Amino acid sequence: MVVFADRREAGRQLARRLEHWRGQDVVVLGLPRGGVPVAYEVAKALGAPMDVIVVRKLGLPFQPEVAMGAIGEDGARMLNRHIVARAGVSTEEIEQVEARERAVLEDRIVRFRKGRERIDLAGRIALVVDDGIATGATANVACQVARHLGAARVVLAAPVAPPEAVEHAEGADEVVVMSMPRQFMAVGMHYNDFSPTSEEEVVALLDAAAAPRDKDESASPDADEDVGIPVGEVVLAGHLQVPPNATAVVVFAHGSGSSRHSPRNRYVASVLQEAGLGTLLLDLLSVEEELDRANVFDIGLLAERLAAVTSWLGTRADTRGCAVGYFGASTGAGAALLAAADPASTVAAVVSRGGRVDLAAPRLGEVRAPTLMIVGSHDEYVLDLNRQAQAQMACPNRLTVVLGATHLFEEPGTLAEAASLARDWFVEHLRS
Structure with missing residues (x-):
């Protein structure tokens, strides 16, 4: 089983797999919160701009940890009709969950971007990055949101995911995953340090990614x-x-x-x-x-x-x-x-x-x-x-x-x- 030291190391390894995108019109989109440290390393290695793509899981009303779908910016929504039907969730219940989660989503957009405009994806390559894919619901809706926002091509990338999540990835033209264990239990099991990523860390990384970098050709290399x-x-x-x-x-x-x-x-x-x-x-x-x-x-x-x-x-x-x-x-x-x-x-x-x-x-x-x-x-x-x-x-x-x-x-x-x-x-x- 592949185990990463932490999200930053996973991001550096993932960046090596994505090196062929260097120099192209790519925007790296991190899924908050855990995907942002991974995305930061990818964006830094590729020399690409970075933003967040904010989505929220829609959990079952009586079992919130089980996703029945997800939502994203600009009204994007994905529902797993099979889970909704099996759980017997009504339209009214779905609307209640969505209203609650959309309020959280809009609040996070404001806090994460701190007044910065969303990076325009029109006609560009959207590289959606997370720290791992479990069911794929959130990642799939993120890809759909990127497409909705005008991306010409959508690439989904993560350090680890089960094979079935990759096989059923929707909305992505390409999926890049370094490790696909068949005995997949949880994303966190593939990290030595999987401590929660704070909102403060997300904002700090977005600030660092947005900061202008001097292009002094005479400077010595890092x-x-x-x-x-x-x-x-x-x-x-x-x-x-x-x-x-x-x-x-x-x-x-x-x-x-x-x-x-x-x-x-x-x-x-x-x-x-x-x-x-x-x-x-x-x-x-x-x-x-x-x-x-x-x-x-x-x-x-x-x-x-x-x-x-x-x-x-x-x-x-x-x-x-x-x-x-x-x-x-x-x-x-x-x-x-x-x-x-x-x-x-x-x-x-x-x-x-x-x-x-x-x-x-x-x-x-x-x-x-x-x-x-x-x-x-x-x-x-x-x-x-x-x-x-x-x-x-x-x-x-x-x-x-x-x-x-x-x-x-x-x-x-x-x-x-x-x-x-x-x-x-x-x-x-x-x-x-």
């Missing part, structure tokens, strides 16, 4: 590569992404039990990249060292590694001269602050997410870099530790509490809020 960083007798594994002419790079120090592949840190990194910041996701311990749990909590060792990595960034042509920030999660935040407390440190800003900043005591008073501490309101133990640590800090600092969040920021919208806070802090302090 760095997007796996790197090995020699530190003493070990080589640390990392992934570096640096936009052309970058002026700042954020180094990620993950917490215990996590790695550079952490979907949460990768999501935060993607938000920073959209703001023009470089990012370095790395493991501060080798695979062998991680087998000894004592190393995972050796904050002094991790801080030394961070300092060495910062020096390494100064040896590369594309990051030499860049301001450096640290993003630390959990125990990684303690290492980031301890590294920042070194008198020789050049780090320009620190952000802690759910951080054990107390692990940097008693040197918190020596930190000079502006520091933002982000903690969930339901992470009471860590919140108390952060308040105590803040009282010891003399640098410019702020403690921000994300309402409803627990330690891992798994609740809908909380990680997106934390990522936005981190982005704004780094943009303010690394570019000033």
Whole structure:
């Protein structure tokens, strides 16, 4: 069974399957909410404009999770007459469900587009993208809506779908699916991280897609590569992404039990990249060292590694001269602050997410870099530790509490809020 790390990785893989559409008159249409992160990666890879195609499932009145059809913009509607007949749903009941769902649909259009005009599809290729296809009802109506809006050709694309959904796809001239398991249970089973996509994330990705991009031909190409960083007798594994002419790079120090592949840190990194910041996701311990749990909590060792990595960034042509920030999660935040407390440190800003900043005591008073501490309101133990640590800090600092969040920021919208806070802090302090 094919399993994707998260929606962003799935989008990058899907984009490779759709490479033949590069350079053609394509508009990428993401199905909110989960399809938008996938569509964003596709649009970015193809260099194509991106929009949302907003549709809503029409659930049975007595069993809303079962779709009897779907609706879309401009009055589009699709009904599964077989399901409607078997369930004995009346015309009046259908109208009631549709009225309720259409109100939600219209509200989402306003919030997602934020006043932007819908991208004109007339005579163009509509590439409808979702994070997966289960029954196909929503995807089918999305294709019909695209056709209704004037698309000359409609392509439906998704990372995963059962064969029967592909066979019965309606309204699409072409269907592209990477994985079609015959024993299909649910889309989410094909992702390591299938956490809900928040409306805030949808808006942020649409904003990023709509932002004008400079076409400076003299700019150096993006760095997007796996790197090995020699530190003493070990080589640390990392992934570096640096936009052309970058002026700042954020180094990620993950917490215990996590790695550079952490979907949460990768999501935060993607938000920073959209703001023009470089990012370095790395493991501060080798695979062998991680087998000894004592190393995972050796904050002094991790801080030394961070300092060495910062020096390494100064040896590369594309990051030499860049301001450096640290993003630390959990125990990684303690290492980031301890590294920042070194008198020789050049780090320009620190952000802690759910951080054990107390692990940097008693040197918190020596930190000079502006520091933002982000903690969930339901992470009471860590919140108390952060308040105590803040009282010891003399640098410019702020403690921000994300309402409803627990330690891992798994609740809908909380990680997106934390990522936005981190982005704004780094943009303010690394570019000033």
